[in-house]
Amino acid sequence: MHDTGKTLSPPPAPDPCWAWFLDIDGTLIELTGEPSSLRKPHRLPELLEALRRRVGGAVALVSGRSVSNMRALIAPAELPLAGCHGLERRLADGRMLRAPSSPLLAEARATLRAFADDHPGVFLEDKECTLALHYRQVPHLEWACRDAVERTVSGDLGMLSGKMVYEVKPRNFSKGTALRSFMESTPFQGRRPVFLGDDLTDEDGFEAAAALGGIGILVGPVRPTRAEFRLADVPSLHAWLAALGL
Numbered sequence: 100m101h102d103t104g105k106t107l108s109p110p111p112a113p114d115p116c117w118a119w120f121l122d123i124d125g126t127l128i129e130l131t132g133e134p135s136s137l138r139k140p141h142r143l144p145e146l147l148e149a150l151r152r153r154v155g156g157a158v159a160l161v162s163g164r165s166v167s168n169m170r171a172l173i174a175p176a177e178l179p180l181a182g183c184h185g186l187e188r189r190l191a192d193g194r195m196l197r198a199p200s201s202p203l204l205a206e207a208r209a210t211l212r213a214f215a216d217d218h219p220g221v222f223l224e225d226k227e228c229t230l231a232l233h234y235r236q237v238p239h240l241e242w243a244c245r246d247a248v249e250r251t252v253s254g255d256l257g258m259l260s261g262k263m264v265y266e267v268k269p270r271n272f273s274k275g276t277a278l279r280s281f282m283e284s285t286p287f288q289g290r291r292p293v294f295l296g297d298d299l300t301d302e303d304g305f306e307a308a309a310a311l312g313g314i315g316i317l318v319g320p321v322r323p324t325r326a327e328f329r330l331a332d333v334p335s336l337h338a339w340l341a342a343l344g345l
């Protein structure tokens with residue numbers, strides 16, 4: 100783990116021979132006030148389609164969003180996708196794989212729905228296989244939200260901390276397990292993985308990429324991270340990608 104005092108180097112030039120894994124919010128697109136908003140960022144589908152062609156199809160999006168939400172966001176582009184932090188995957192051939200839902204999730208849903216109803220401004224995003232309790236509109240309620248989520252977590256359920264959000268999800272899946280699974284099949288197999296992400300939930304992706312001989316690129320301010328390289332922000336990522344001639 101790099102400590103906060105260490106400046107991370109800029110990444111090497113983007114390589115079309117890599118296996119590409121990209122986070123969405125805070126990496127490809129700027130964060131906004133609306134969780135999982137389906138507002139389509141300008142030219143995102145075109146960019147992803149150009150990237151897909153340039154790297155021989157070896158690009159997947161790996162997000163906390165659900166696969167259905169990601170598909171709507173990037174349509175008409177079609178890419179391999181990992182949603183809900185690795186619990187769902189849409190393969191290059193269009194097949195969907197979904198981990199079985201935790202029986203404990205229903206109880207967590209009911210508890211967190213009641214909490215959100217009692218706390219105006221807190222938003223519960225129900226992604227079916229995971230739950231996200233957002234406090235972006237009411238930042239002073241961060242600790243109350245954390246406490247509510249912690250109290251729902253037991254058995255196979257774990258808590259994830261993200262940007263102005265606490266999530267509940269089965270522990271056995273992560274962005275790292277998603278990367279590893281994609282790397283076992285074409286068009287990713289045999290390539291060097293590169294994982295790009297901004298948040299704490301991307302650390303599993305950085306770790307998995309490094310374990311397979313690849314690299315992690317943090318997008319955003321310096322912080323303790325397993326990534327080796329850093330790009331300052333979303334526009335810097337897009338400027339760096341431009342070297343691929345997209």
Ligand SMILES: O=P(O)(O)OC[C@H]1O[C@H](O[C@H]2O[C@H](CO)[C@@H](O)[C@H](O)[C@H]2O)[C@H](O)[C@@H](O)[C@@H]1O
Pocket residue numbers: 122123124125126129130131132133134135136161162163164165224231233235261262263264298300
């Ligand atoms: O893994 P990511 O692709 O980075 O997705 C992480 C979460 O993104 C969304 O929430 C975040 O973005 C929102 C829109 O910009 C913002 O309002 C919120 O505060 C952020 O936490 C999404 O709603 C979550 O489901 C994803 O897990």
Ligand SMILES: [Mg+2]
Pocket residue numbers: 122123124125126296297298
């Ligand atoms: Mg992100």
